[in-house]
Amino acid sequence: MERRNFLKTALLGGLAGVVQLKSNGLLARGGSISVAKENDLVAVMGGEPEVMYAKAIKAMGGMSRFVKKGQKVVVKPNIGWDKKPELGANTNPKLVAVIIKDCLSCGASEVIVFDHTCDEWQVCYKNSGIIEAAKTAGAKIGFAHDEKYYRDVQIPKGVRLKQAKIHESILDCDVWINVPVLKTHGGTKMTISMKNFMGIVWDRRFWHANNLQQCIADCSTITKMPALNIVDAYRIMTQNGPKGKTIEDVQLAKALFMSTDIVAVDTAAVKFFNQFREMKLEDVGHIGQAEKLKVGTTDVDKLTVERIKI
Amino acid sequence: MYKLLKRTRVWLSLLFLVLITLNFLFFANRETQFFFVLLKFQFVPSLLGAVTGSALVFIFLVILTLLFGRVYCSTICPLGTLQDIITKTGNLFKSKKSRRFKFDRPYNWLRYSILTIVGALFIFGITLPLAYLDPYSNYGRISSEILSRSEQLIHNGFSQIFPENVSFMNYSVFVAGSFIFALLFLLVIVILSAFRGRLYCNTICPVGSFLGLISKLSFFKPVVNNNCNHCMACVQKCKSQCIDVENQGVDETRCVACLNCMQACKRGAISYKFSWKRTILKRILKEDDIANLEKIDSKERRRAIIAIGLMGTALAARAVNFGPIPSAKPKITGIAPPGAQSIEHLKKNCTACHACIAACPNRIISPATNEYGLDGILLPVLSYKEQFCGYECNICTQVCPNGALVSMSVEEKQLCQIGKAKFSLESCIVYTDRTDCGACNEHCPTKAITMVPYRDYGLYIPKLNQNICIGCGGCEYICPATPVKAIIVYGNEVHDVAQKPSLDEQKKIKVDEFGF
Numbered sequence: 001m002e003r004r005n006f007l008k009t010a011l012l013g014g015l016a017g018v019v020q021l022k023s024n025g026l027l028a029r030g031g032s033i034s035v036a037k038e039n040d041l042v043a044v045m046g047g048e049p050e051v052m053y054a055k056a057i058k059a060m061g062g063m064s065r066f067v068k069k070g071q072k073v074v075v076k077p078n079i080g081w082d083k084k085p086e087l088g089a090n091t092n093p094k095l096v097a098v099i100i101k102d103c104l105s106c107g108a109s110e111v112i113v114f115d116h117t118c119d120e121w122q123v124c125y126k127n128s129g130i131i132e133a134a135k136t137a138g139a140k141i142g143f144a145h146d147e148k149y150y151r152d153v154q155i156p157k158g159v160r161l162k163q164a165k166i167h168e169s170i171l172d173c174d175v176w177i178n179v180p181v182l183k184t185h186g187g188t189k190m191t192i193s194m195k196n197f198m199g200i201v202w203d204r205r206f207w208h209a210n211n212l213q214q215c216i217a218d219c220s221t222i223t224k225m226p227a228l229n230i231v232d233a234y235r236i237m238t239q240n241g242p243k244g245k246t247i248e249d250v251q252l253a254k255a256l257f258m259s260t261d262i263v264a265v266d267t268a269a270v271k272f273f274n275q276f277r278e279m280k281l282e283d284v285g286h287i288g289q290a291e292k293l294k295v296g297t298t299d300v301d302k303l304t305v306e307r308i309k310i
Numbered sequence: 311m312y313k314l315l316k317r318t319r320v321w322l323s324l325l326f327l328v329l330i331t332l333n334f335l336f337f338a339n340r341e342t343q344f345f346f347v348l349l350k351f352q353f354v355p356s357l358l359g360a361v362t363g364s365a366l367v368f369i370f371l372v373i374l375t376l377l378f379g380r381v382y383c384s385t386i387c388p389l390g391t392l393q394d395i396i397t398k399t400g401n402l403f404k405s406k407k408s409r410r411f412k413f414d415r416p417y418n419w420l421r422y423s424i425l426t427i428v429g430a431l432f433i434f435g436i437t438l439p440l441a442y443l444d445p446y447s448n449y450g451r452i453s454s455e456i457l458s459r460s461e462q463l464i465h466n467g468f469s470q471i472f473p474e475n476v477s478f479m480n481y482s483v484f485v486a487g488s489f490i491f492a493l494l495f496l497l498v499i500v501i502l503s504a505f506r507g508r509l510y511c512n513t514i515c516p517v518g519s520f521l522g523l524i525s526k527l528s529f530f531k532p533v534v535n536n537n538c539n540h541c542m543a544c545v546q547k548c549k550s551q552c553i554d555v556e557n558q559g560v561d562e563t564r565c566v567a568c569l570n571c572m573q574a575c576k577r578g579a580i581s582y583k584f585s586w587k588r589t590i591l592k593r594i595l596k597e598d599d600i601a602n603l604e605k606i607d608s609k610e611r612r613r614a615i616i617a618i619g620l621m622g623t624a625l626a627a628r629a630v631n632f633g634p635i636p637s638a639k640p641k642i643t644g645i646a647p648p649g650a651q652s653i654e655h656l657k658k659n660c661t662a663c664h665a666c667i668a669a670c671p672n673r674i675i676s677p678a679t680n681e682y683g684l685d686g687i688l689l690p691v692l693s694y695k696e697q698f699c700g701y702e703c704n705i706c707t708q709v710c711p712n713g714a715l716v717s718m719s720v721e722e723k724q725l726c727q728i729g730k731a732k733f734s735l736e737s738c739i740v741y742t743d744r745t746d747c748g749a750c751n752e753h754c755p756t757k758a759i760t761m762v763p764y765r766d767y768g769l770y771i772p773k774l775n776q777n778i779c780i781g782c783g784g785c786e787y788i789c790p791a792t793p794v795k796a797i798i799v800y801g802n803e804v805h806d807v808a809q810k811p812s813l814d815e816q817k818k819i820k821v822d823e824f825g826f
Contacts, residue, residue, distance in 0.1 A: 204788075240814060
């Protein structure tokens, strides 16, 4: 009986998922038509993760702008720590799920989710809620806990970081989407989109030992950059980051930032964060260093920005 | 009836073997925490845990032996079952004739010497000899060192074939000494059991010798009666080689209650009989011998009672902390797992069964070589080379059947200070390179490490508060400084309770603008 019930539920759930995926896809495509000019950066606040994402991606021209039919996609959240979603140490699983669904509805042949975690990887994947959310949404789970999953990549534009071992899923995919969470960081002051690259490389110790801020900026000069950066600022960790201790470290900010420009999106996120706790842009060294390397711009005002309040 | 009983015994023993083994295999040990309970039903763990909580199990095992003899050895002990499997497998390669067992005399001098030495040292709080001979702990080591390692090979083979579905098992602790110990022990067991059945159990195993002594008092014993026509069917099946048909006696100190003989006998000549007094035997013997026998009988029974008494004394002595014999203090560099309370407590209670080593999801527990000194070889010790202790994890304290690692809730464990980090500025990246790092602070779960402004370079450097540090090793693991790490955890010989980390309350802020 148990098993039969389970199968029934699974089947119904599957059907529901298919139906929902379709409607989502329609929505996204509809959006791309209504927006005349493509935005460089979209900021949303005041809603639930799924709602904010829907508004933002619509304003960006829909996911179909980035993901084409038959493409292999990687969604790279931050799953660094063995912490529950409400503690804000990892990317919100709800956001990860809705992005995966959207990619699949745009015809992605597969979506892989992975992170090179700091705590033991299996507990991180599990307790962050991401493995369950991702699997339900239809993604594959990538392993990243051993060197064998990484390949050497030259970084010619890097100042300190001249080469790094980068995860094979990133190298083999057609498109990847960077989905960090907004947090403070004891070493780099802030961890956002660029810092999230530490989860696609194998040897993080090298970065720490060789001018961390510069290495982060250097890694953003790789050719295989994310097509889109989506910063989860629904819950933001304003102290004791990036791991955090208790729920006290978290503020419910209910925001989301999206951009193709990784420097711009990090700039916007720092400026937003500054309202909760003082944080000067120049203290987050890697953002300025990346701008110097022509990765992107910190001059948000020069970009086409859409701000949406829900 | 004995056929059914024997079949039940075989299936039960296999079930025990499988479930116990599962605890040592990593593919199962995240989902099978339930089976850890089974480890507590082993004799030595229940004896060691008697003071710390498994007294009921210990009493159960003693009563079981007092009723039916060494049922533990035939059914519950995984090493016993392993030996039976080896004997059976060995038979496949033997001629029918050489499969037969013969009666053999007991090696009393040897087995009781071992029991006395191991027992005496145990009373004085030195558990190591027992740990090296205890059948369950040896089985644990064989599982963890040999079975689990083979499992890893197979698993990684699969991860090559199905790279998307099977994750690569990238590292496991390898301590050559411990591996060789387990391998040699297995070799000895294979040789002994392939040729001589339960020779280990009846000659070396201190648990076997002890339960054998108690078995003299058993209410029910296997007894040969007058139906016997000396066909030797039972003798040939007796893996303990303890049936002496000539004198129509069964040596109950060596009988492991496997029931093979009773199943083999076509005439019902050997069976369990209520025999607090050896009535039947007496009927057979001549009048003159009865007095003699009575003397022997009471002497043996006295010996058994003394054995039980000694065990009671041992428990009492350990309970009041008799303490180990004072010896030259070895230099201790190892960090004991949470729940060990102190290195001394670990040494007194751990039999190195390696259940914690197998259970640790972060694989940071390994068998000690010289970290605790010579009297701590093979005991579990932490190493932060490949990983560090998970803040939300308490599995090692849950699986330990001995109470060597005392059970702790996650909240208790989060305050259990197994060691303290030491920070050396001269090696720190922020000091040597004048660049940001903060890797240690990033990994610190209690924020015993905070980042404070460093001179006026706009940099931040770690500041360590040892009172909050629990010694989890996150900082040491990630510290990128070479060749010497700037932050290293040193073990507490006696575990301490760390100060609760501050709550760091902050005002909840609501913003209406984007800020840019």
